[in-house]
Amino acid sequence: MIRAPEKKPDLRDLSAAELQRLMAELGQKPFRARQVLHWLYKGGATSIAEMTDLSQDLRVRLARVTRLAWMEPAHQQQAGDGTRKFLFTLADGLAVESVLIPEADHHTLCVSSQVGCRQGCAFCRTATLGFKRSLTPAEIIGQVLYARSVVEADRPLTNLVFMGMGEPLDNLDNLLKALEHILGPHGLQMSQRKVTVSTVGLADRLPRLGRATPAALAVSLGAADDKLRDRLMPVNRRFPLAALKAALAAYPLKPTRRITLEYVLLGGVNDRPDHARQLVRWVRGLKVKINLIPFNPFAGAAFRAPAPEDVARFQDVLVDGHLTAIIRRSRGQDIDAACGQLAARAGLDKSGAQR
Numbered sequence: 001m002i003r004a005p006e007k008k009p010d011l012r013d014l015s016a017a018e019l020q021r022l023m024a025e026l027g028q029k030p031f032r033a034r035q036v037l038h039w040l041y042k043g044g045a046t047s048i049a050e051m052t053d054l055s056q057d058l059r060v061r062l063a064r065v066t067r068l069a070w071m072e073p074a075h076q077q078q079a080g081d082g083t084r085k086f087l088f089t090l091a092d093g094l095a096v097e098s099v100l101i102p103e104a105d106h107h108t109l110c111v112s113s114q115v116g117c118r119q120g121c122a123f124c125r126t127a128t129l130g131f132k133r134s135l136t137p138a139e140i141i142g143q144v145l146y147a148r149s150v151v152e153a154d155r156p157l158t159n160l161v162f163m164g165m166g167e168p169l170d171n172l173d174n175l176l177k178a179l180e181h182i183l184g185p186h187g188l189q190m191s192q193r194k195v196t197v198s199t200v201g202l203a204d205r206l207p208r209l210g211r212a213t214p215a216a217l218a219v220s221l222g223a224a225d226d227k228l229r230d231r232l233m234p235v236n237r238r239f240p241l242a243a244l245k246a247a248l249a250a251y252p253l254k255p256t257r258r259i260t261l262e263y264v265l266l267g268g269v270n271d272r273p274d275h276a277r278q279l280v281r282w283v284r285g286l287k288v289k290i291n292l293i294p295f296n297p298f299a300g301a302a303f304r305a306p307a308p309e310d311v312a313r314f315q316d317v318l319v320d321g322h323l324t325a326i327i328r329r330s331r332g333q334d335i336d337a338a339c340g341q342l343a344a345r346a347g348l349d350k351s352g353a354q355r
């Protein structure tokens with residue numbers, strides 16, 4: 001646990017159990033770990049020095065073996081609809097974006113899990129960056145802590161969606177550590193129903209996710225036909241629709257909860273009534289609701305947005321098939337903050353910065 005100074009972990013990279021072990025190694029009683037957790041997550045501490053109910057000596061010894069970073073965006077933009085996009089520059093010069101979306105009585109934060117992405121979905125702008133690296137637990141939670149610190153008290157940050165840059169299940173260890181602190185009793189104590197992990201459907205990792213966290217699950221489907229899905233989402237070549245469906249059927253769900261299926265509607269590609277009927281057949285037997293996301297265009301994209309009447313017709317077919325289907329309104333489109341448009345570029349030209 002105690003590492004060379006240059007390898008010092010951020011205190012927010014440690015699970016509660018790891019922090020307890022560290023405090024024991026420093027000769028401290030277990031309640032000291034709880035005090036530190038309080039500073040980290042309830043107190044939003046920005047430095048070890050400010051943890052004033054720890055002795056000066058303990059703070060110095062803690063700072064010898066760990067560090068504590070506070071993430072602030074290097075840039076931010078505000079859309080006409082109030083949506084804010086933050087660009088965080090990371091310690092190695094790479095950058096990620098998060099999007100803070102105001103609702104009537106709360107905020108939702110769209111959180112990133114990686115810089116770039118390995119999945120290569122044909123319709124996603126993040127995919128055009130390629131993969132740079134996974135975020136650490138501290139970098140995932142840092143986005144949440146910053147957003148919490150800037151929202152107004154009467155519109156708190158209650159909802160998180162892991163729908164920013166990256167594939168969360170491709171960074172599962174760090175995601176789970178972050179979720180422990182986001183949901184946990186000594187952490188942010190956010191509601192498990194309001195924290196959603198969104199995945200392309202890495203079927204082999206779903207069992208572990210389901211065992212390890214009660215957070216809500218969303219799966220990006222994009223097509224209910226293997227040939228089409230192979231083309232839109234390369235992950236389908238490894239985990240075809242049948243394998244994905246088996247993993248979803250086995251996913252642990254509380255009685256009142258459902259899995260969200262996200263279906264990006266690409267004009268003329270997967271938005272025909274036939275595609276909707278395929279989808280109705282495919283979901284049979286699964287406990288799901290469906291979010292329809294009209295494609296958000298970006299420069300150089302190979303797709304176009306669906307016509308509004310095609311979106312409505314697609315939804316009608318699903319509803320006639322007795323499914324719950326909601327059309328997701330795009331937020332923050334004028335600042336490229338909508339779904340699939342995140343592509344933070346800061347630092348990417350520093351090739352030496354890639355790990």
Ligand code: SAH
Pocket residue numbers: 123124125162163164165166167168198199200218219220221222262263264293294295296297339340341
């Ligand atoms: N890797 C995860 C989370 C990031 S993508 C996942 O795939 O679920 C979040 C959602 O945005 C996914 O449902 C994806 O299909 C959708 N999406 C990606 N690019 C989009 C675009 N250009 N327009 C609309 N939705 C898009």
